[in-house]
Amino acid sequence: MDKNSAIGLTLIALLLLVYFYWFAPTTQPVPPTKQSVPSLAETKSDTLRGEPAPAADSLLVAQLGVLGSSLEGTETTTRVETEDLDITFSNRGGIIKDLELKKFKTYHKAPLKLITPTSNEFSLRTSVNGRDLDLYTLYYQVDQQKSGDTTIVNFSIPLANGKKFVQTYKIPAQGHEIKYTIKGGSEIISGENLSFNWVSILKPLEKDLVDTRENSTINYYSDEDGFSKLDPRASGTETETVTDPLKWVTIKEKFFLRAFITSSQFGGGQLETNVNESDPSVVKRANVKLNVPKSALSDGTYFKFFFGPNDYQKIGKVSDGFAKNVYLGWPPIYWINKFIIFPVFNLLTQFISNYGLIIIILVFLLKLVLFPLSYRSYLSMAKMRVLKPELDEIKERVGEDMTKVQQEQMKLYSQVGVNPISGCVPVLLQMPLIFAMFYLFPASIELRQQPLFWAEDLSTYDSLIHFSFDIPFLGNHLSLFTLLMTISTLIYTWQNNQLSAVQGPMKSVSYVMPVIFLFVLNRFSAGLTFYYLISNLFTFAQQAIIKRFVDEDKIKAIMEENRKKIAAGGGTAKKSKFMSKLEDAMKAGEEARKRADEERKKKKK
Structure with missing residues (x-):
């Protein structure tokens, strides 16, 4: 050398x-313990799914009109199993209640679940007849059918004049994407936007808790600004209010993604992560709030959920810029x-x-x-x-x-x-x-x-x-x-x-x-x-x-x-531009040193 x-x-x-x-x-990694995950109620969420619904107020039932009768009911579940996913839906809200990735396990060889009743909560808020309403607290009628190798689950509520408010999930036999549509009810919903809220408590899935925390965050993408993210290494609470239209938002945990994607655009939203370093039972808490245009109920807009591995070989086709969820470094390292x-x-x-x-x-x-x-x-x-x-x-x-x-x-x-x-x-x-x-x-x-x-x-x-x-x-x-x-x-x-x-x-x-x-x-x-x-x-x-x-x-x-x-030629070898500049810099440095010495001598005199 x-x-x-x-x-x-x-x-x-x-x-x-x-x-x-x-x-x-x-900091050093803290091994996961068997402490229970704090309830979502402790993270400023509304109600925990799976708990008995409180009796509906008669005045509220009357004010909500045709939707009022759906405030009460009995919760039932619908299970759909594919090659990659094991999903349980609830008729209360028409939401995903439990979701397991069948081909993966946690570091401790336990079933790897990205959605559980105690770690995730969804809400879809709007206003009906002047009253705030979470559409995911209503009880829906369930209809399940097959179309080829795709399973279709419909959750519907009858409206006036034979119309329906319907949530539809389309689950293919393979893969980690779930197509989701919301149709009907635009005539009884006031305001320009619905508010989609998703609170997720990320549980430890890997060996190194500290490393998992520093690789867990919320990523998001817009057609105007491209890929962005909340700082994954931030301590405490990290919040971002996004005013630009968004294409998708991902809750990323080291090797796994939970994402909500639209075929159109979300009208901005608020994103938040929070970490409590003293609690080894939780990696981070993520809160996603997105503005869904009311026009999505009638213009053919569809959404997609993605629950799966952050695998660079597979996620590139999910949506524009989705492969950016795998961080490959900055240019030229990225290239x-x-x-x-x-x-x-x-x-x-x-x-x-x-x-x-x-x-x-x-x-x-x-x-x-x-x-x-x-x-x-x-x-x-x-x-x-x-x-x-x-x-x-x-x-x-x-x-x-x-x-x-x-x-x-x-x-x-x-x-x-x-x-x-x-x-x-x-x-x-x-x-x-x-x-x-x-x-x-x-x-x-x-x-x-x-x-x-x-x-x-x-x-x-x-x-x-x-x-x-x-x-x-x-x-x-x-x-x-x-x-x-x-x-x-x-x-x-x-x-x-x-x-x-x-x-x-x-x-x-x-x-x-x-x-x-x-x-x-x-x-x-x-x-x-x-x-x-x-x-x-x-x-x-x-x-x-x-x-x-x-x-x-x-x-x-x-x-x-x-x-x-070179000696016979009476000179030296031809110098490169770099060598010439280097010698010039050395000469300039020597001259500067001599001038400095002369100045010091003059001051001493």
Whole structure:
């Protein structure tokens, strides 16, 4: 590792440290407990579904006219089971009362339910004859039928003149989308909008509660502004009032989505998340309030619910911009993940079921693509090793004047035809791929609950080594994959330092950085740290191969030939624009230093 490569790696490390300082979790995960989830009544909701309905007031019944008779009734349920969903509807409100994802389990292997009576509440508020009414508190007549492989469930209330107010759900045999329509009743509803409210208490589904909280939020999309979200890392309450028309809103919890989508537009709304970090039984509380135009009751507008995995391979077709629910990083990281890394990763998952093998193949392919850059970096290191005796001689001859040392070194580089930046640039060009991996593995639901060796779930940290106490910056566990990655990085660093021209503090820094990343990556996905471990092992093999093709004696001979040609020509090698600017900057710095020294001398006199 030459000086410039070391500088490049240090810059990368500093950038990563800055990133983790601002965005990485700072608290340790709290294991889920068996405490009961607080009722929605405690979160400013109205009434809990499943409780007996209070007797209707006779005056209210009279004021609501034809809808008044539907205020009382007996609750019944209707169950619809598909390949992916197990749904229970209630005739009280015509709402989804319970919904389970059949192909997924929680981290503790319990049924994974995105809707339960105690964790979700829906309301659809409007005004009828001057009285506020929640249409989801009425009792409906239920009709279930089949159309091909689609199950249709109608919830209806008779109105005057043979008309009906009808809610219809269409559930296909496969998939996670449920089509939903509301028709009729526009003549008795006053106002321009209905208010759709959805309160959801997100329960822990994953191993790491802190990580789940920091990846749970409300996302929303408008045709004008595109994708937006509430800050997932905000503490306390995060609120947003949206005035622009919206296309969809998603309650996102790490790997799973609950979404409400329209074929037209919602007339804005209010979105809110709240987190109580002292309560391990709840990830977050989400509150969605959307303005539904009354015209939706008669103009053919339809809605969709989406309850399913946040799977980049599947959600792109749900609605415009819906794939943005999977965060792939900022540009250019986003483009690299979207057009290169994710397609390759997804292609491999179609043919290989072992995700450890998939990660190994992914490392191999990326190393193959980056081989030319790695070769150039190693070649630059070899050139710097050949020049090391002359660089050391310059330091001894010039002394402590660092500006003069740098000028003499630049002169030497020009004489032998070496670009000192050539070793740094290949390393920096690989940086976007390094960052891309930090988003690939945490965002890949494919890794969820996939075991590998001692790791039971590649989507979260492996915790084979537990402590009975918390270690500062490390927590109460040590990831074995992270430990092995750190050891392999230290070995790689030691090997490079034996071959490189790097000396002094820079050499010590190269050993400190892997240790720092042991603490940084200890709570990251086991898939990510396994990837870096395998990447280090491939690097060892790659360097051994490159070394066989790099002849330092031949490099030295070429440098001497360049030196003779340049000397015979009475000048120096043609400089690149960068080298010229670098030398100009060094001269300007030297002149500024001399002026400053002269000013200090004048002041002393």
